[in-house]
Amino acid sequence: MSRLILDDVTKVFEDGDEEIVAVDDISVEIPDGEFLVLVGPSGCGKSTTLRMIAGLETITDGEIRLDDSVQNDVRTQDRDIAMVFQSYALYPHKTARGNMSFGLEEATDLSDAEIDDRVTEAASMMGIEGLLDRLPGELSGGQQQRVALGRAIVRDPEVFLMDEPLSNLDAKLRAEMRTELQQLQQQLGVTTVYVTHDQTEAMTMSDRIAVMNDGKLQQVGRPLELYHEPANLFVAQFIGEPSMNFLTGRREGSSFVTDRIQYPLPMDIADAVGDATDLVFGIRPEDIEIGESADNPAHEFEMTATVVEPMGNQNVVHLEFPGETEGTEDLVATTEGMKQVDAGETVRVYIPPETVHVFDAASGEALH
Ligand code: ATP
Numbered sequence: 001m002s003r004l005i006l007d008d009v010t011k012v013f014e015d016g017d018e019e020i021v022a023v024d025d026i027s028v029e030i031p032d033g034e035f036l037v038l039v040g041p042s043g044c045g046k047s048t049t050l051r052m053i054a055g056l057e058t059i060t061d062g063e064i065r066l067d068d069s070v071q072n073d074v075r076t077q078d079r080d081i082a083m084v085f086q087s088y089a090l091y092p093h094k095t096a097r098g099n100m101s102f103g104l105e106e107a108t109d110l111s112d113a114e115i116d117d118r119v120t121e122a123a124s125m126m127g128i129e130g131l132l133d134r135l136p137g138e139l140s141g142g143q144q145q146r147v148a149l150g151r152a153i154v155r156d157p158e159v160f161l162m163d164e165p166l167s168n169l170d171a172k173l174r175a176e177m178r179t180e181l182q183q184l185q186q187q188l189g190v191t192t193v194y195v196t197h198d199q200t201e202a203m204t205m206s207d208r209i210a211v212m213n214d215g216k217l218q219q220v221g222r223p224l225e226l227y228h229e230p231a232n233l234f235v236a237q238f239i240g241e242p243s244m245n246f247l248t249g250r251r252e253g254s255s256f257v258t259d260r261i262q263y264p265l266p267m268d269i270a271d272a273v274g275d276a277t278d279l280v281f282g283i284r285p286e287d288i289e290i291g292e293s294a295d296n297p298a299h300e301f302e303m304t305a306t307v308v309e310p311m312g313n314q315n316v317v318h319l320e321f322p323g324e325t326e327g328t329e330d331l332v333a334t335t336e337g338m339k340q341v342d343a344g345e346t347v348r349v350y351i352p353p354e355t356v357h358v359f360d361a362a363s364g365e366a367l368h
Pocket residue numbers: 013014015020021022040041042043044045046047048049197
């Protein structure tokens with residue numbers, strides 16, 4: 001069993017007179033064998049969180065535990081953790097085999113034969129058996145990353161920590177490695193924390209995603225849970241591509257009103273909104289229906305398609321309300337690729353009430 005627990009963890013860096021709160025009171029429990037992806041924009045504190053788990057950074061406040069064992073003061077080399085970096089961090093003068101076995105020779109009392117067996121097994125998992133006698137300089141970026149992953153596997157750790165391990169690879173290789181890494185993690189069943197700013201990696205690889213912003217944890221949940229039930233505006237705009245549309249307005253009586261539209265609120269939304277007056281409506285591009293009338297005039301609007309991007313399987317249609325100054329855009333919708341919408345065309349746009357997300361404009365918290 002290896003359950004990883006972060007309990008009110010905070011990291012403050014001192015920079016001269018200034019204090020930088022890089023990680024602000026984070027709590028999360030990662031069950032044994034889970035693949036947790038930590039996502040968020042640059043500077044939000046992802047790497048610092050990972051480095052505290054690894055013991056590469058001290059913890060200002062709070063506790064990190066592996067099962068019941070507090071790790072705060074355990075030295076990096078004594079933590080049962082293997083880390084994989086974006087930069088691979090291979091020793092340039094050691095062969096692939098040497099890089100993979102080095103940690104074991106140092107930190108364990110395994111015999112040479114046992115180490116050799118482990119290296120061979122990890123190399124075969126990573127498909128690099130034939131490359132073991134090469135130096136890093138004689139390997140491609142993808143092969144070097146396989147060696148770095150192999151080095152983590154031979155340690156047979158309780159926890160894998162990965163900091164953007166695929167971001168130096170080209171798009172095709174990255175997509176391949178994504179699937180492979182995910183299969184490998186499932187096969188080994190090792191609790192994994194994986195840092196990325198790439199939401200595709202987060203959505204496709206993880207059991208759960210933890211979204212961070214500005215040092216704070218915004219939401220932790222399964223990928224589709226975050227997609228369908230974002231807890232706040234930050235998560236709503238961060239997860240999903242093309243991203244969610246937002247319309248800013250206010251509640252007036254039983255309607256949501258912007259300077260362009262009046263949208264009658266269905267009862268369940270009106271109830272959820274309660275006393276809040278300043279609202280943001282969130283609408284996923286695929287929820288918008290373009291074309292035939294849905295026979296719901298109150299929730300239908302006339303809009304102009306300004307730009308249409310055919311992607312094959314779908315079109316991305318940029319829409320604006322009448323009277324909008326040129327160059328502004330009100331909504332982005334996706335439609336099936338077979339459906340033809342032309343730039344400049346005026347279309348009926350239906351925003352189905354059951355798909356609408358509503359946020360409190362002041363706090364950003366989801367109301368519905
Ligand atoms: P990126 O995706 O760009 O790697 P990140 O989410 O991993 O970003 P961190 O590297 O954890 O972010 O940094 C979080 C904050 O802490 C940033 O404001 C950063 O400038 C600051 N920070 C990180 N390390 C130090 C340090 N050693 N001294 C001072 N400030 C630091």
